[in-house]
Amino acid sequence: MRDYVFHLLFTWYPYVCITVFLLGSLVRFDREPYTWRAGSSQILRRRQLAWGSNLFHFGILFLLFGHAVGLLTPTSIYTRLMTVEQKQLVAVAAGGVAGIVCFIGLTMLLHRRLFDVRIRRTSSAMDITILAILWVQLCLGLATLPFSIAHKDGSVMLILSYWAQGIVTLNPVDTKTLQGLDWPYLTHLVLGMTIFLVFPFSRLVHIWSAPVWYLGRRGYQIVRTRRLPAE
Numbered sequence: 001m002r003d004y005v006f007h008l009l010f011t012w013y014p015y016v017c018i019t020v021f022l023l024g025s026l027v028r029f030d031r032e033p034y035t036w037r038a039g040s041s042q043i044l045r046r047r048q049l050a051w052g053s054n055l056f057h058f059g060i061l062f063l064l065f066g067h068a069v070g071l072l073t074p075t076s077i078y079t080r081l082m083t084v085e086q087k088q089l090v091a092v093a094a095g096g097v098a099g100i101v102c103f104i105g106l107t108m109l110l111h112r113r114l115f116d117v118r119i120r121r122t123s124s125a126m127d128i129t130i131l132a133i134l135w136v137q138l139c140l141g142l143a144t145l146p147f148s149i150a151h152k153d154g155s156v157m158l159i160l161s162y163w164a165q166g167i168v169t170l171n172p173v174d175t176k177t178l179q180g181l182d183w184p185y186l187t188h189l190v191l192g193m194t195i196f197l198v199f200p201f202s203r204l205v206h207i208w209s210a211p212v213w214y215l216g217r218r219g220y221q222i223v224r225t226r227r228l229p230a231e
Contacts, residue, residue: 006175009190014167017196024200025208052108059102060134063141066095070157071164084154091157092148095141103138110135130202133195140188147182156181160189 070091078087110131113123120128148156159177166173178186199205 002179003176006179010163010175010178011172013190014193017193021196021199025205028200028205029208049109049112052105052112055101055105056109057105059098059100059105062098063095063102066091066098071161072168073161074165075158075161084158085152088148088152088154088157092145096145099138099142099145103135103142106131106135106138126198126202130195130198130204133191133198137188137191137195140184140191143184144182144188147184156185160185 070087075084082090113119113128113131151157159181163173163175163178195204
């Protein structure tokens with residue numbers, strides 16, 4: 001039973017999430033173009049937004065880039081520059097700092113979304129849900145740090161990278177190799193894949209259109225609504 005669950009979660013579930021992520025985003029862009037945005041609540045309350053948003057975006061972009069490079073770079077490439085143990089140390093240090101920065105920013109945004117009455121009334125259930133999921137995911141990521149420090153030889157990092165590379169290259173590894181991992185890693189993986197699953201149905205779709213001039217953007221947002229023609 002355990003083997004079956006691991007096979008389902010770490011062999012088939014990733015492909016389900018990737019398929020929904022890509023096709024769902026395409027369908028939403030085609031059918032609901034006016035929802036392809038992250039609705040701004042700045043007009044309702046600016047306090048906490050600037051600090052929370054910038055800290056969150058700085059942290060999450062660094063984490064996304066770090067995870068992609070760390071998991072998908074073949075061992076034969078980065079070992080020309082550093083050992084597996086050194087890479088593990090860099091990942092823990094850099095990821096820990098970025099995770100804390102992102103956590104502070106996201107906590108500010110979630111607090112603002114939950115406890116400001118006007119903002120909560122104008123927020124959809126998915127707006128709050130996706131922020132809560134991201135918050136839990138960050139907590140799980142930070143919870144893996146003590147375990148990563150305990151595995152200084154980088155063995156866990158290698159297991160995770162081989163699994164991720166196998167999924168991307170359509171050559172999944174035997175999921176029995178994941179069964180020895182501590183629970184924060186496994187939960188972090190499953191919730192991370194779930195974020196890709198719900199991505200097309202949330203405000204996260206604006207990531208596809210993220211402008212490179214984000215940090216220098218104007219202090220306002222143009223929002224268009226879809227109106228039915230007058231009869």
